Amino acid sequence: MELDSKKLREFLLKGDRTFLPHISVDCVIFGFHDNQLKVLLLKWRDWGTWCVPGGFVMRNESLDDSAKRTLTERTGLENIFLRQFQVFGDPQRERGKKPFKIMGSSNSWLMERFITVGYWALVEFSKVTPRADWLSEDCQWWEIDRIPKLIYDHNTIVTKALEALRTSLNDHPVGYNLLPEKFTMPQFQRLYETILDESLDRRNFQKKMIALDILEKLPERKTGGAHKAPFLYRFDKKKYERAMKQGLKLGF
């Protein structure tokens, strides 16, 4: 698809009538599937560089809503837990920013300094159809340890988002919408191991997860395996949601 150059020129010249200047959001969208962790990246049309999906805040829109809008536009998903994790406010963070050729010598609000608010989300990536935006020519899932050189400070943004996702396991539950409705403790453990990129002790994990009091043990067992059939669990939705809101109990 050709870039709509009239639309682009209008956006570069007058976008700040619609959006606040100097502030952007960037969404690090992690995807989990089949014990793999990936991240969604866009390829910018003008530069051919990969970047994290981002957007701007409409003058009458809340910051969180602008991040949700970005997430929905790129993934089609709604009602996804999206968490602010850090603001990136170094005046040099967009070093190397180049004016769009189409602008000639005109100024654009987009060429000025932007402070960006980082959000992360974790989704089941088989449920997502990635969609490029009109400024991008591609949108792909990348394996977390094979991310290319990204624009500006976006590699740092992804690294910090991953740290924040990992730390969040300390105080918030994870798994709803990522695991099948009924799952085994080993499946649940592999989700944590994939996010943390380390193996965990089976007995400690089970003890800790039971103690969180968000799981319901089902009377049936998983069938079909060669070994002794493991128990099945599902999330107690009420308790899970309360834990999401209030955070998990501190470990004291």
Place this chain on the structure above:
Amino acid sequence: MELDSKKLREFLLKGDRTFLPHISVDCVIFGFHDNQLKVLLLKWRDWGTWCVPGGFVMRNESLDDSAKRTLTERTGLENIFLRQFQVFGDPQRERGKKPFKIMGSSNSWLMERFITVGYWALVEFSKVTPRADWLSEDCQWWEIDRIPKLIYDHNTIVTKALEALRTSLNDHPVGYNLLPEKFTMPQFQRLYETILDESLDRRNFQKKMIALDILEKLPERKTGGAHKAPFLYRFDKKKYERAMKQGLKLGF
């Protein structure tokens, strides 16, 4: 002290030549002393309303530096751990904002919408001499459970900062600069209890704190009490700083 109305008018009319529009920082400065937790508040001159100390980001300044500058200006303290915790970006957050009388019908950048980045810090309040800024007529420590009605969404900002401070105990050490150089385990425990506003089990606390591997047990004991003299500890500064940087090990 009278408000310098020429300076104010200049700031309202042309402050955005120095500072970025639409973005501010607000610092929730917690003070600990003698098993009390307080928060530093300013009283705005024009409205007589209390608020959290805040500031703006100079056009060539990093966001974090603008928060550090605010903290230093209000407390005289430097090199204090200051942590971003949340961005407040609701378009209605400054509902009730009134133009400064001095401006008449002129527009000011300050009357537009601001998205504010919240930071918290925790200091020893006996070491601090609170200083009002030129827009404020007072600067005081308030007990955490006796905070008055604050401007805009600042009560929410303080509440969220307190939640963030509490959650941070899960992943970062606390105590350096707050406790005497040598301290007993009960002193250390009371710091945590004051922040969390709950009592903790003595044995669990001690076990957990030893496991963090940031304390050095001293050969001497505290003297002068009626009971059996308790052991003295101090922070192993290297290990403490590493834990601040890397975060505490996740509890898996």
